[in-house]
Amino acid sequence: MLTPLAASSGVAGLLTDLFVVLLAAKLGDELFRRLRQPTIVGEILAGVLVGPAVLGLVDPGEVLQVFAELGVVFLLFWVGLETKLSDLREVGATALSVGVLGVVVPFAGGVGLGLALGLSTAAALFLGAALVATSVGITSAVLIELDVLDRRTSRTILGAAIVDDILALLLVAVAAGVAAAGGIDVGSIAITAAIAIAFIGFVALGGTKLLEARPALLQAPRFSESPLLPAVIICLGLAAFASQIGLAAIIGAFLAGMVVAETRDHSPIRAEVEPLYAFFPPFFFAFIGLELSLAALADGGVLLLLAGVTALAVATKFGGAYLGAIRMGRRDAAFVGVGMVPRGEVGIIVAGIGNATGTIDAELFAVVVAMSVLTTLIVPPVLRRMVVAPAPATAT
């Protein structure tokens, strides 16, 4: 009786969810800041706390998922604003080898483990694919917090994340193809790859050229006194398009940031995007925690499997990326290797597809989700220690 308007629209409950998640994430941030620990970890653990795993105040529904997605979209848009195409070109060869080796080694490891555990070929392929995709959102946030986004190692990680995402897209297509039809449609996968690469090349090269030629383009619309809204519309559009063709939305957002940064005077854009960057990303970090289910892990065998999968995920990604970056020297290669370790939302999505199609079971799904959460919790403190270590890193 008290809430006839609210109850009928459901909006009251959704607003309350958003409030609870934002408040919890920022309290987690505050606590970890006071403890001098990485704030992202505080936000993720706040999500674990209010989510189904502990208190059950909030369920990870569609609206929170969109806020989480916009969180990582605005995070990578922000990173893109800080990045020039020439920066990426400079580290291109290293980023390519980091991306490729950082995909091949975990994929081989995951498939091998899957087959050793007696899974079907399709399930083993899914496990491999779920171990592949780096979630660059976590690492980006740490790099911003440590103020090292302009280092060569940071740019290598960003470039490698793009390569990584293209390859992950293809491997998921392969795994889904094997699961659905028992075989691989090479032609369709080639088209997927061609579209993804054409999109990235077209936006990165064409977009920056366009704004180099017409740097006042974003100020042209009269609806906005500043370039903010045109820039945000471009960001949303490229993020949506990237995710429609199967890439991560954040690749589109990152490219949008890079293109917009070519505009005449992009410092007001940074100042204006900052509130969106403050508002949305906490939902992304907390959402990772919201997805964790502890009930499925309350079993010795499952915990052992989780330990094994997590160790494999960390070791193979670190090893592959380290090998790919070795020409930068061991110290920098180790930084790049650690930076590529977080799986976050991407591994969860891949495992979700495998679970939805019946290829991998609920237990293995819960293990992959927990592995993704664990890798996002491990990386921030390690990266932090590497940056603030007594002898400063040589990569600047």
Added chain:
Amino acid sequence: MLTPLAASSGVAGLLTDLFVVLLAAKLGDELFRRLRQPTIVGEILAGVLVGPAVLGLVDPGEVLQVFAELGVVFLLFWVGLETKLSDLREVGATALSVGVLGVVVPFAGGVGLGLALGLSTAAALFLGAALVATSVGITSAVLIELDVLDRRTSRTILGAAIVDDILALLLVAVAAGVAAAGGIDVGSIAITAAIAIAFIGFVALGGTKLLEARPALLQAPRFSESPLLPAVIICLGLAAFASQIGLAAIIGAFLAGMVVAETRDHSPIRAEVEPLYAFFPPFFFAFIGLELSLAALADGGVLLLLAGVTALAVATKFGGAYLGAIRMGRRDAAFVGVGMVPRGEVGIIVAGIGNATGTIDAELFAVVVAMSVLTTLIVPPVLRRMVVAPAPATAT
């Protein structure tokens, strides 16, 4: 095959919806700005265009509804930042009479029309309640655009909107009670009223007192270098709470803005909230248009009913509010009367409850929705003309 990640999560489609709605709204804004027409009308009509009524590109789902709600929440938060409690006290008596008469007259008119049309008592009560609630979001946006938010007439409208919303809450409770039980539970309605009034009084008086006493409170958390996020968390929390107790979320947001404006130096808050205020409200305006269905109106009898209901809605609200404000002089009373006319989302929600409970039929529901959209389209140009009229309004 092309979108395995996206298709499974559904997020790609939702991001695309957000992009299409934001782009359409801002193109509508741009067009109407170039035509020197009220930009809000352009945004609403853009929603009609991309929505089910015309092109059918986007359906008004839950995610868009939350973005629309946050749009009007940040709009009223912005208005609250511009308003002092003392401003409202000054116009208190007039606002009260505008609010009361602006509710009683349309309610009586709606119930009378319903009974004359042969509706059941419960349905007639719902029609009356749907004609009651002013959507102050539309008027606020026009007042901001015309830069007259600090006039006495504008403050009277804001104060009256609070009174209006409390009374609307009670009338909906009455209508829902009659529909469900065939009678009115006076005790429960008294409790609803007491909670609503206590919430508003407590926040408005206690909140401003607290921040007068400790003006640096919002700078206390370390997670934020600026007061933006603490302010946004307060806004979301009060909006969620208001809508949980059955008030409009915007009442909570408006109060939050007023309280936050008491903080030591609130000019940085305004600058920082501005991007959120640029990003979210277009979803609110476009969403009003998205909800319109033309199919249900393709009938002469229904169109006649729509004309009658709309004329009644405009005349009774204008008349009641005009009478309530008459002590301000006829010119200002007319301005207040016009400013109270838009129904927007509130009438739609009320009619939705009536429709969901089977009390009013789909045809009458479509009529109420169309009436709400029409009143939001009529008001901006009229208010604009009243402000820019040759002889300037005396109220400043």
